[in-house]
Amino acid sequence: MRLGIIGLPNSGKTTIFNALTGGNYETSAASTGQFEVNTATVNVPDERIDKLKAMYNPKKTTYTNITYADIGGLDKGIGEGALAGQFRNELAQVDGFLHVIRNFENNMVPHPYNEINPANDLEAIDGEFLLMDLMSVETRLDRLENELRAKGKKADASIATEKPLFERLKAQLEDEVPLRNMDLTEDELKTIRGFGFLTLKPVLVVVNMGDEAVDPATLITLEYEKASLVGIQGGLEAEIAQLDEEDAEMFMEEYEITELSRSKVIRLSYELMGIESYFTVGPDEVRAWSFPAGATAPQAAGVIHSDLEKGFIRAEVFTYDDLMELGNENEIKNAGKHRLEGKEYIVQDGDILNIRHSS
Numbered sequence: 001m002r003l004g005i006i007g008l009p010n011s012g013k014t015t016i017f018n019a020l021t022g023g024n025y026e027t028s029a030a031s032t033g034q035f036e037v038n039t040a041t042v043n044v045p046d047e048r049i050d051k052l053k054a055m056y057n058p059k060k061t062t063y064t065n066i067t068y069a070d071i072g073g074l075d076k077g078i079g080e081g082a083l084a085g086q087f088r089n090e091l092a093q094v095d096g097f098l099h100v101i102r103n104f105e106n107n108m109v110p111h112p113y114n115e116i117n118p119a120n121d122l123e124a125i126d127g128e129f130l131l132m133d134l135m136s137v138e139t140r141l142d143r144l145e146n147e148l149r150a151k152g153k154k155a156d157a158s159i160a161t162e163k164p165l166f167e168r169l170k171a172q173l174e175d176e177v178p179l180r181n182m183d184l185t186e187d188e189l190k191t192i193r194g195f196g197f198l199t200l201k202p203v204l205v206v207v208n209m210g211d212e213a214v215d216p217a218t219l220i221t222l223e224y225e226k227a228s229l230v231g232i233q234g235g236l237e238a239e240i241a242q243l244d245e246e247d248a249e250m251f252m253e254e255y256e257i258t259e260l261s262r263s264k265v266i267r268l269s270y271e272l273m274g275i276e277s278y279f280t281v282g283p284d285e286v287r288a289w290s291f292p293a294g295a296t297a298p299q300a301a302g303v304i305h306s307d308l309e310k311g312f313i314r315a316e317v318f319t320y321d322d323l324m325e326l327g328n329e330n331e332i333k334n335a336g337k338h339r340l341e342g343k344e345y346i347v348q349d350g351d352i353l354n355i356r357h358s359s
């Protein structure tokens, strides 16, 4: 899963990227405004895996992961600019966005509009995305209309369904409502999937706070679906991310920081994508696996290997919560909480699975 870190120049995108990934990419007060992408993959922190590790003492422990792409160069007006194509491709490829909003004062770091105004900044980029999507929709509509004109009744039947759908998208975007707010059927979503519409993707709005931590909800109200809001002291956490564990603890004590936002931001971005985790356990490996919410047991098994999906027979299932409550697998069996599930079973977040399959 790949998330794009976006935001206005000098909002602290690279700083947040470093805070999340432990990276050490250069940040600067003089934004180059260049189209540039830094990428890193991080483990998704999961307390459950920590506890399973302590219980099974496995040779290897594996978390799920997320890739963050720090995408520099976005600004007002970019949608119509020369970079539009290249930019749009990069943006279209990510599964969702982390939208960094500046709320730190720093006289050395110019704000592109010379004012710290989170709501304004959010609207600026949202407006660009609405515009870029509208342009894609209009291009598609033009093409569909041309084809209709050229071929008349011989035109492909799919046009008859696609054209009204795109007209609906157009009306929505013209009203400045993101596509993620629309009620679209599975079929409709399938039709538009390949277009990589930006306002359809989930977004985590990350308020980059300065020395003072404030409740981000006092600064921004989100009016759309598939969106969450979170705050982080980017500068501070990026510094801490460079320290080893001991120094980090000392630093946090000194500044009276009880908890870093880093883990929270990563977890929120994971959950926002509609992704859940199941676990496999044993003396060799304790491991978390990501699967799309609502997946059946064979589909979830396919995340491990396609052979497990094809040859799926049954899944042995118990839950993490029962394991924690009852203490070990024997007690789970005694309590009748060890189940055998078939092909129709919808896997739940926190299930511990053992897949039986034919090879």
Ligand SMILES: Nc1nc2c(ncn2[C@@H]2O[C@H](COP(=O)(O)OP(=O)(O)OP(=O)(O)O)[C@@H](O)[C@H]2O)c(=O)[nH]1
Pocket: 007, 008, 009, 010, 011, 012, 013, 014, 015, 016, 026, 027, 028, 029, 030, 031, 032, 033, 072, 073, 104, 105, 106, 109, 208, 209, 210, 211, 233, 234, 235, 236
């Ligand atoms: N005081 C303070 N400064 C910060 C904070 N976050 C970032 N900065 C500073 O703001 C400047 C810009 O930060 P970057 O992380 O480079 O911002 P960016 O959004 O990646 O900028 P571009 O990619 O150039 O558009 C740097 O000088 C950072 O040190 C913060 O939380 N507090």
Ligand SMILES: [Mg+2]
Pocket: 013, 014, 015, 027, 072
């Ligand atoms: Mg940057």
